[in-house]
Amino acid sequence: MSLLTICGLDELASHSTRGVTHALSILDPDWPEPVAFRAFDPHHRTTLQFHDVIEPAPGLILPEVGHIEAILAFGHALARDAARGEGHLLVHCHMGISRSTAAMLMLLAQAHPREDEHKLFDRLRTIRPQAWPNSRMIAFADDLLGRGGRLTAALGRHYARQLAARPDLAGPMRRAGRGREVDMGLGMARS
Secondary structure: OOEEEEEOHHHHHHHOOOOOOEEEEEEOOOOOOOHHHHHOOOOEEEEEEOOOOOOOOOOOOOOOHHHHHHHHHHHHHHHHHHHOOOOEEEEEOOOOOOHHHHHHHHHHHHHOOOOOHHHHHHHHHHHOOOOOOOHHHHHHHHHHOOOOOHHHHHHHHHHHHHHHHOHHHHHHHHHOOOHHHHHHHHHHHHO
């Protein structure tokens, strides 16, 4: 793919004329299809629905290995289509910060199996500087892609970097049930 985009729902409409050829939508369960896609040119699209959580809680659907397998299957199809010509991949979730950045990271790791994990996170930050990938999704991808824990370790360093730049993120992330991710970042910052 020649263009890679990550965005949130409120940004979708601004990408309707950018020649998106492939879209991966990650929405909360029972969330309606985004109306903005009606203005897009024809494209290949996959929609997955699960909550942006890392711990079980009543009424919430966790990301599961089947969701990650579906993202990686999307990546295989994407690679076949990309071999035929240029394209524009758009990955979105509600805010464009967690589920979508985790999905883009795993698609990058899949497309570049020999690339160092830190370089993959550098690429991700170039695409979406505010990235805070869902750690549960990354852990599944780490296993499925045979990265031997290296994606998860690099994720901790990524969190440390994000917290160094924005220490104010720690409180909201903890309140959102993502304290384990904050602790990963803080642990890496100390080491």
